[in-house]
Amino acid sequence: MSNSLQPSNPSASPSRFALTVVCESACGQVAAVAAFLERHGGYVEQFAVYDDKPTSRFFVRAVFRRAEGTEGGEGGLARMREDFTRLAPSIGAIEWRLHDLAQPLRVLLMVSKLDHCLQDLLGSWQRGEMPMQPVAVVSNHPDLAPMAQAHGLPFHHLPVTAATKPAQEAALLQLVQRHEADIVVLARYMQVLSDELCRKLAGRVINIHHSFLPGFKGARPYHQAYERGVKLIGATAHFATPELDEGPIIEQETERVDHADSPEDLLNVGRRMECTVLSRALRSVLEHRVFTNGQRTVVL
Template identity: 65%
Template structure:
């Protein structure tokens, strides 16, 4: 009988590789050889593109850092035998260093800071960056660094250079665009590929441009939605991580639609960020795989 420790350290093994027989058996055997106790094991084989994904949560009871090092080394050697393989072993409890970017809207920022303060999201918020100064007092009240980096079409290269310097200075592993109303350049998106999460409103039908909720009201929409995705230089078209919907009706004013939209944006962004922080998300071309 396997006895658990009072406060075991849990790890997450992730793998994305070309589909092949024997991969699950090889991973299970590897963990067994290193006395790992598997608590969760999720897989998905995308038969359309022959791509295989694994997320395994395990613990190493009564094992020290040396054993973890041996396991990581053995895992690296194992997946080197797989075709087109990417994988790693992460400590599940280690907070991810997150930098948040905002403009003037505060609802997503406040929601993320609330969840961070309550330790509901396993992250360290290292800084907040904005192209406006409006939300500085909210951030500074939390004791966090706030950087006001204004931007124009003419100054975008310099602003993004300062932004990248800030990300590097704080060792940010993940960037969250919490209603940051600017499109990142192609160069910056490539530099930060797979590390930037964005949130945007999405309607059925969709409305773009200024005053989208007034447009939605004029068309009598019945669903308000939001999409969280990895950011690319194509506006709101990166691989989707999470979506959320709320039903509305003819009685909703534009202001009520806006309020509902804000709630849905917070919900979708919070869920998407949680999935990423828990190493559940794999980019699969223009899509994502989210193992739960």
């Protein structure tokens, strides 16, 4: 299969954009953003806001398309950005971005030996259901090279030991830069990223943890859950940070179990949830719905 394989994304078109804004809470911000979109011929398809009282922050996400006859392409987008740059101070904007939805985010996928999350994400992408552009698969084991190659993606084998970890992560960072990856997805990559790498890729690494955090952190969480006799197990997708399994949570799910379930039964249930939760979390990030807010996220 050719490396040029790029399944179509029916939700994206050259005329659709997403504006995301984080402001200091104040009156008039919705009206100001709406007026900005009106000036630029924007037809609003989705508009979501959230005011976080503890932090006095106001979050905005607007998806819009340009009306016929308005200037399109990079020139029109550049002018919109220039206009919003002038507007931002007046509405207390702390950060903002204007995203062209015709250009999906570039995603580097990392795995070890388990294939269920990788297979689910690549299948969704090939069916045109996941608005991303996967750029490569990276693994500390060679096992999943055939799966990457079957989807037309380069596969990079980066084995790692305690002694080689600094060099391995330096090579990983080079791959992120070479492939111009916007997002790194740890799709059951069973290695802990160093504090330094987490800081360099802050807000860009999504991890799927096979437990309902903050409970059962670290290794073998399903076995920990079995030993505690839990009645609910779960999966958690979060941003990776230097604090192990404590990054801002993007998505979670639980399922009821009982005393008759073995650790293997819990593993089977858990793997299905891991696929679902990671897919939902990644889709939210790809659709520019996720804002970090300290140790939490806002998902609009």
